[in-house]
Amino acid sequence: MANSRGPYAKGVAKRAEILRAALEVIARHGYRKTSTRELAAAAGLSEAGMLHYFGSKEQLFEAVLRARDEADRARFETGDPIDNLTAIVRHNGSVPGLVQLYSTFSAEAGDPEHHSHEYFVERYAGIREALADAVRARQAAGALNAAADPETIATLLIALSDGLQVQSQYELPADTGDLFSHLLDLLGGPTRDS
Numbered sequence: 001m002a003n004s005r006g007p008y009a010k011g012v013a014k015r016a017e018i019l020r021a022a023l024e025v026i027a028r029h030g031y032r033k034t035s036t037r038e039l040a041a042a043a044g045l046s047e048a049g050m051l052h053y054f055g056s057k058e059q060l061f062e063a064v065l066r067a068r069d070e071a072d073r074a075r076f077e078t079g080d081p082i083d084n085l086t087a088i089v090r091h092n093g094s095v096p097g098l099v100q101l102y103s104t105f106s107a108e109a110g111d112p113e114h115h116s117h118e119y120f121v122e123r124y125a126g127i128r129e130a131l132a133d134a135v136r137a138r139q140a141a142g143a144l145n146a147a148a149d150p151e152t153i154a155t156l157l158i159a160l161s162d163g164l165q166v167q168s169q170y171e172l173p174a175d176t177g178d179l180f181s182h183l184l185d186l187l188g189g190p191t192r193d194s
Helices: 005-030 034-042 048-051 057-076 079-092 096-108 117-140 150-171 174-187
Strands: none
Touching: 005 034, 005 057, 005 096, 034 048, 034 057, 034 117, 048 057, 057 079, 057 096, 057 117, 057 150, 079 096, 079 117, 079 150, 096 150, 150 174
8 A cells, every 4th residue: 555645646746737737738828839848847847757657648638638627527517517518618718728639639539549549438428428317307307308319419419519619719700608508598499399
């Protein structure tokens, strides 16, 4: 068993420090404009020293995305996954560098051989399940169209969220959060039988 003050605890703390610095630098400067050398400097390490904690540049960026997910959960956890996703979509407008990292990495990880493929498979499955449950709850409360299939709506909400993130990099004429909310308003409208 590791001592809480031993090398393991120091390594965990240093990884967390690196990830905090990386989130700030990438959010501010963008994924493409940020080198691993800059990330290392922000954490007070050499590039090799920083990569020692992650194994590779790809593993570092996956860890940054995981840290982004954790920060979003902590910042936006309301209990309703649809409200959480809406808040995250709106927040992403203020962190274009992290949006760029996410969009690039999620596209690259579509290749089953990519190091982060399983991360995205698990991430999407978990979000889809939580959103489908939220759709069911809203349907039961009469707040969402009862004719909507929960799994299909969950998948479409993720697609909308990801698509808006990509489009936000091309100067959308409207706020991504407003666009996302507009679709939710439409889904809450009357059923076809009304």
